[in-house]
Amino acid sequence: MSCKICIIGAGSAIFSLNLIKDICVNENFNGCTVSLMDTDKARLDAIYGLCTRYADEMGADINVIKTADRREAMQGADFVLNVALDYGHDRFKQGIKVAYDNGYRFGGSLHIVHDEAFFINFHQLRLMESILLDVLDVCPKAYYIMVANPVQGGVTYLQRKYKNAKIIGMCHGYTGVYSITDTMGLDRKNVNFEVCGVNHFIWLTSFRYKGLDGYELLDKWIEEHNGEIIPNDDVRGSIGLKGDEVSKKAIDLYRRYGIFPIGDTASAGGGAWGWEYHTDSETQKKFGSDPYAWYGEYFKECADNVAEIKRVVEDTSIRVSDVFSTVQSDEPMIPLIEGLAFDTDNKVYVNILNSGGYMKGLPEDYEVEIAARVDKNGVHPIHNDGLPKPIMAHLMRDRIAPVEVELAAFENHSLELLTDLVMMDPWTRSRAQAEKLISDIFNLPCNAQMKEYYK
Numbered sequence: 041m042s043c044k045i046c047i048i049g050a051g052s053a054i055f056s057l058n059l060i061k062d063i064c065v066n067e068n069f070n071g072c073t074v075s076l077m078d079t080d081k082a083r084l085d086a087i088y089g090l091c092t093r094y095a096d097e098m099g100a101d102i103n104v105i106k107t108a109d110r111r112e113a114m115q116g117a118d119f120v121l122n123v124a125l126d127y128g129h130d131r132f133k134q135g136i137k138v139a140y141d142n143g144y145r146f147g148g149s150l151h152i153v154h155d156e157a158f159f160i161n162f163h164q165l166r167l168m169e170s171i172l173l174d175v176l177d178v179c180p181k182a183y184y185i186m187v188a189n190p191v192q193g194g195v196t197y198l199q200r201k202y203k204n205a206k207i208i209g210m211c212h213g214y215t216g217v218y219s220i221t222d223t224m225g226l227d228r229k230n231v232n233f234e235v236c237g238v239n240h241f242i243w244l245t246s247f248r249y250k251g252l253d254g255y256e257l258l259d260k261w262i263e264e265h266n267g268e269i270i271p272n273d274d275v276r277g278s279i280g281l282k283g284d285e286v287s288k289k290a291i292d293l294y295r296r297y298g299i300f301p302i303g304d305t306a307s308a309g310g311g312a313w314g315w316e317y318h319t320d321s322e323t324q325k326k327f328g329s330d331p332y333a334w335y336g337e338y339f340k341e342c343a344d345n346v347a348e349i350k351r352v353v354e355d356t357s358i359r360v361s362d363v364f365s366t367v368q369s370d371e372p373m374i375p376l377i378e379g380l381a382f383d384t385d386n387k388v389y390v391n392i393l394n395s396g397g398y399m400k401g402l403p404e405d406y407e408v409e410i411a412a413r414v415d416k417n418g419v420h421p422i423h424n425d426g427l428p429k430p431i432m433a434h435l436m437r438d439r440i441a442p443v444e445v446e447l448a449a450f451e452n453h454s455l456e457l458l459t460d461l462v463m464m465d466p467w468t469r470s471r472a473q474a475e476k477l478i479s480d481i482f483n484l485p486c487n488a489q490m491k492e493y494y495k
Contacts, residue, residue: 042071043381046117046179048110048171049124049188050076051083054345055371056123057364060091062374064100065366068382069374073103077113078124084108086353094360110171114178119377122171123187126163129339131486135159136335138484142477146308146331147318148466151442152477154312156190156240158446158461159481162490165450168194172205183380185210185373191391192239193443195407197450199393208376208419209391209407211239213303215370219285220300221249224261236399236410236424239391240304241313241439243427247300258300262291289317289327297431308334313438315466379414386414392421400426406440455494 045063050056056076063069076091078084088106095102107113114120132155139145139153151158168186175184183206186194191209199207214235221231226249233254234246247254266288290306293314305313308329312318317327324330352358368374372388379386392398394408398421402408413420426432442464449457455478462474482491 042073043069043118043377044073044075044116045377046075046077046113046120046182048077048113048120048122050087050106051078051080052123052125055187056087057090057094057349058369058371059121059373060094060102060104061364061366062368062371063102064095064098065368066374066378068378068384070101071103073105075113075117076104076106077108077110079108081108086349089353090349090360090364093356094364097359097361098366111174111178114174114182117175117179117182118381119183119185120171120175120179121185121187121373122168124167124171125188126167127160127486129342131484132157132160133339134484134486135481138480139477142480143469143473144465144467144477145318146312148313148315148438150313150438151446151461152465152467155309156193158458159484159487159490161190161193161446162450162487162493164188164190165194165197168198169201172198172202172207176202176205182206183208183377185376186391187211187373190239190443192407192439193447195239195391195393196405196443197447199407200405207392209239209409210372210376211303211389211391211409212371213240213242213305214372214389214409216285216303216307217244217247218370220244220258221254223286224257226254226257234411234424235302235389236408237305237427238402238407238435238439239409241435242302242305242409243297243431244300244302245424245427255300266291287328289329292317292327297428299428299431309338314434376414380416380418383416387411388414390414390419390421392419396421396423398423400424401432402426402435403440449494453494458494 047056047059060074076084076088084106092104095104135157136153144152146153150156172184175182186209191211195207195209217233218228221228230250232248233244235242235244237243249257290301293306294300308331312331317329318324352360352363375386376388378384389409390412391407391409394402394404394406397404398410399408410424411422442461445457445461445464449461459474459478462468462477463471468474481487
């Protein structure tokens with residue numbers, strides 16, 4: 041049995057290479073086709089060269105093809121993965137500078153100083169929808185798997201509008217649990233856990249290790265090692281022994297609410313929630329969370345990855361498998377596809393509408409990130425009891441409410457609602473400040489279409 045997987049935005053090389061790697065080490069995918077698509081010819085050629093060489097080195101029986109034509113790439117596809125960013129890092133940096141100049145900063149500013157800022161999401165939502173329209177026309181039975189952000193807003197917006205489309209959002213944030221258990225020295229194969237929430241706001245609701253209460257083990261570990269968890273400005277996000285999953289900020293949130301924040305929930309870069317940990321430099325230092333340094337390292341890491349890929353592409357004497365791992369990654373996309381295509385009954389974490397009341401306490405027409413079983417018959421969400429009420433209150437106020445306003449602004453071309461979104465930001469002090477920020481963002485050359493859209 042074979043399937044065709046189409047990757048849109050394949051020039052996002054690390055994502056694509058991880059996907060190819062995970063396919064190559066999984067015998068179920070023998071005979072499958074992977075279609076790489078990107079509008080950047082140089083990046084497409086580079087990733088195609090890497091992927092074909094990697095597959096050859098691994099002796100994998102997969103067919104890798106490339107094209108710059110999106111609809112051609114989708115022909116006969118069973119799965120279409122969107123990993124494309126329509127708003128590059130240079131423009132992201134421009135937007136951050138405008139925000140800084142207008143008095144905004146990281147920390148709760150999820151729609152202004154963040155990689156899901158409203159000026160990024162505008163371009164991303166339009167791209168997500170245009171890709172879905174092609175899917176529905178070219179390969180209507182295919183699953184549309186959205187990996188690029190904003191997963192939360194994108195899944196909610198598109199699934200509400202296109203009710204019969206097979207849309208699944210994916211995020212590797214839940215694997216942050218393993219950052220914690222690895223740091224504690226626990227063997228992953230004996231770890232059992234559950235997380236739930238909405239994308240970039242998920243919490244560890246159940247934690248067992250060899251039948252023992254994992255939280256009791258975590259409490260003991262924190263008591264023994266908390267003094268070792270100190271800020272380290274030299275390493276992206278590493279505010280603990282192994283990353284910001286065990287930062288003082290994350291531990292403080294755990295003590296406040298009784299369950300542990302996972303993934304981007306409390307990370308320095310992914311969300312920088314909540315704002316009170318970022319009111320000034322001293323507070324950030326106290327809790328070991330510096331988003332500015334985090335993003336600096338993030339941009340550097342991306343540039344280093346591009347340089348490394350260029351080096352390996354240009355030197356064909358280098359074995360790709362010697363440079364890039366041959367171990368299956370923690371990315372969830374291939375386990376999802378494996379379950380759906382080959383009926384392997386895998387457990388994965390998915391981002392879907394809460395249409396069956398899978399997560400208690402949340403709207404049924406809004407995205408949730410929850411566990412599910414996947415097999416040839418589709419996605420079977422696992423119901424859960426939700427989160428503690430104080431966390432749910434923050435979730436509704438800080439995550440769902442702004443997205444709802446943003447989507448309403450986007451759907452209605454409403455500058456008034458867009459201004460309301462900015463007014464919800466914790467760093468906004470006046471309507472004049474909000475209007476000035478939007479005007480300055482609109483006046484960036486890269487946002488000319490956005491300015492006209494909301495005119």
